[in-house]
Amino acid sequence: MSPRSWNPTTVVQGVHWILLGLFLWLEPGSASLPLLMDSVIQVLAELEQKAPVTEAIPIASVWQLSAQHSGPQDPLHHFLLQSWSLQAIELDPTTLSPELQGLTKEVARHSVQGRQEYGVVLAPDGSTVAVEPLLAGLEAGLQGHRLINLPLDSTATPPDASDHSPDVRVTSPDNQASSPDAKAKAPTTVDSLLVTLARDLGLTFLQGPKNWSHPGLGAEGCWDQLSTPRNFTLLNPEASPLTTAFLNGALDGALLGDYLTRAPKPRPRLSHLLSQYYGPGVAGDPTLRSNFRRQNGATLISAPALTQQVWGTLILLQRLEPAHPQLQGMSQEQLVLVATHATKEFTEAFLGCPAIHPRCVWGAAPYRGHPTPLRLPLGFLYVHHTYVPALPCTTLASCAANMRSMQRFHQDTRGWDDIGYSFVMGSDGYMYEGRGWHWVGAHTRGYNSRGFGLAFVGNYTAELPVEAALRVVRDVLPRCAVRAGLLRPDYKLLGHRQLVPTDCPGDALFQLLRTWPHFDANVKLRTARRASRRSKRKPPPVTPTSQ
Incomplete structure (x- = not known):
């Protein structure tokens, strides 16, 4: 023809x-x-x-x-x-x-x-x-x-x-x-x-x-x-x-x-x-x-x-x-x-609601041990960046590879039962299920059972995630979780550094978080004394894998 x-x-x-x-x-x-x-x-x-x-x-x-x-x-x-x-x-x-x-x-x-x-x-x-x-x-x-x-x-x-x-x-x-x-x-x-x-x-x-x-x-x-x-x-x-x-x-x-x-x-x-x-x-x-x-x-x-x-x-x-x-x-x-x-x-x-890829899409390994159920609804969202991998993932192939790499590190090197985060946000428009809505994670030491740990793939010390990814974590996921009875309407949003001695979620991203609805600027003040006592010990490495 x-x-x-x-x-x-x-x-x-x-x-x-x-x-x-x-x-x-x-x-x-x-x-x-x-x-x-x-x-x-x-x-x-x-x-x-x-x-x-x-x-x-x-x-x-x-x-x-x-x-x-x-x-x-x-x-x-x-x-x-x-x-x-x-x-x-x-x-x-x-x-x-x-x-x-x-x-x-x-x-x-x-x-x-x-x-x-x-x-x-x-x-x-x-x-x-x-x-x-x-x-x-x-x-x-x-x-x-x-x-x-x-x-x-x-x-x-x-x-x-x-x-x-x-x-x-x-x-x-x-x-x-x-x-x-x-x-x-x-x-x-x-x-x-x-x-x-x-x-x-x-x-x-x-x-x-x-x-x-x-x-x-x-x-x-x-x-x-x-x-x-x-x-x-x-x-x-x-x-x-x-x-x-x-x-x-x-x-x-x-x-x-x-x-x-x-x-x-x-x-x-x-x-x-x-x-x-x-x-x-x-x-x-x-x-x-x-x-x-x-x-x-x-x-x-x-x-x-x-x-x-x-x-x-x-x-x-x-x-x-x-x-x-x-x-x-x-x-x-x-x-x-x-x-x-x-x-x-x-x-x-x-x-x-956000489009969330289940674990089978990114090729998750099985959970090791027995997961601990969360008591829902929770009152906190903790925001992280992965730091390593440092680059944003923009395709399913790269995001899935990042998820598998983080899970291997968390399970094999850290000795945890699974990838630590509740959810991970890619720059491809999708959120990736980690431990999900119902199981206690390993993302914010001392506070894992009180909130969900949400991580952006990438290092956001000097730059920000793409706007589409920011919108999902800032607006879409919290609104959906509140509607579903998974998150309390009066939830507080915190950066990882407010609870654990770390640079996470990066300076650029944390400064942006301070402008978001539900951000609680007073939490760091309430935990300063505890953080000071911990600082006398050798701090954990600046890495996304810290509990």
């Missing part, structure tokens, strides 16, 4: 549904690639090379074929497909190798069965992403930022009506940013970019008030191996059914879909767009990448606007599926209450 004949807009518009439909022709046991985002990008690149170039978009036919072989058709997707007035063409699924076909089969549908999560892949930044909601957002973005008018009632627009063609308006969803209440007028449109997220948020919180007070939305998990991942197991299967991987995928889809609505034509190939987003950053912007999805998501999605979308999507589902077991008989007052709680939980417990 010559570059002149390649129409990027036409080709990429069909890629999502090609992926969802290809599994129809796959035989059980087909060979597959590792469940990596790079493998998904490889599939997209090959499809973009081989997809037919016509003005017809091969979406509707693929979805219809898919529905015939995979059970009852999803009325919501059927509604969106018809609203986009898409045309159908024949597909040839044999254009992909068996390995690529095997991958498309595995990622075509997202599901959770027991502790196993399916349809997810490991991204280069260490996060796990559900592919189906990611591609749904990309597809919506390729159609434009649309508000789709809801059908008037369930009898007027049955989901299988052949003449069903709801009105579609291209406009901004910010026009509906007012927060609803029980007396507010019900929304009449849904935003195609947020439909997938809004649907699952709404249906999850329809299950009952027990989900409304959950301290954290979603569940993290671990891969069987990081080099060639095949199986993803949830760490806490009792957590919200909205897993972190699903929320990552839905959020990435919304962010990239939004980018596509604003990108000048010709739009980039999806394989190229995803390579940038899960790499150095889209169009040279290092902040527009997966490492910062939560920060960018909080900017894109306001709570009032999302509440409207969740409410509107529940109304749409209620009209498309009058017999839906969760929605049958639900009043508008009940729906808006569910939408409000669902949005609050998502914006505060997911977008408003």
Whole structure:
């Protein structure tokens, strides 16, 4: 195919549904690639090379074929497909190798069965992403930022009506940013970019008030191996059914879909767009990448606007599926209450909390001995710098290597049971779990059981960590911990040097800490006499590993 004949807009518009439909022709046991985002990008690149170039978009036919072989058709997707007035063409699924076909089969549908999560892949930044909601957002973005008018009632627009063609308006969803209440007028449109997220948020919180007070939305998990991942197991299967991987995928889809609505034509190939987003950053912007999805998501999605979308999507589902077991008989007052709680939980417990890589992502060695539980909530945050490693870590590979190095030093040289810190903050946008929220650490001698030890990777004697890392430790993590009942609302923030004779957390960082909310400047005065007595002994070396 010559570059002149390649129409990027036409080709990429069909890629999502090609992926969802290809599994129809796959035989059980087909060979597959590792469940990596790079493998998904490889599939997209090959499809973009081989997809037919016509003005017809091969979406509707693929979805219809898919529905015939995979059970009852999803009325919501059927509604969106018809609203986009898409045309159908024949597909040839044999254009992909068996390995690529095997991958498309595995990622075509997202599901959770027991502790196993399916349809997810490991991204280069260490996060796990559900592919189906990611591609749904990309597809919506390729159609434009649309508000789709809801059908008037369930009898007027049955989901299988052949003449069903709801009105579609291209406009901004910010026009509906007012927060609803029980007396507010019900929304009449849904935003195609947020439909997938809004649907699952709404249906999850329809299950009952027990989900409304959950301290954290979603569940993290671990891969069987990081080099060639095949199986993803949830760490806490009792957590919200909205897993972190699903929320990552839905959020990435919304962010990239939004980018596509604003990108000048010709739009980039999806394989190229995803390579940038899960790499150095889209169009040279290092902040527009997966490492910062939560920060960018909080900017894109306001709570009032999302509440409207969740409410509107529940109304749409209620009209498309009058017999839906969760929605049958639900009043508008009940729906808006569910939408409000669902949005609050998502914006505060997911977008408003730091992205924390569990120990399995950085390759932690097992804990030695028996950990001592903390008595929560705690009243202190102790800030450290690692000093060694002295350089900030900016990638998963470097941050994970730093974590393993510190753990080895703490366990093998210091003789401790584990890495000392509760959490470690990288400059890659992620916090790394050390001893975590529930176990006493070895970070601030004499005070380990009273507070969490938070360390920045790097030496901050003469310079400061990047602003994104500072914001997480200053604002995001404390707010999230207070909300979850892990940290007292009146907590005190201290530098390591205020309690132990050390230069930690470095002069530059400590001077900044003095300006932060909750910093307690009087602690050093109260402990000066004790520190003076200790100073007669040989002080410990100036190193992050001092208790």
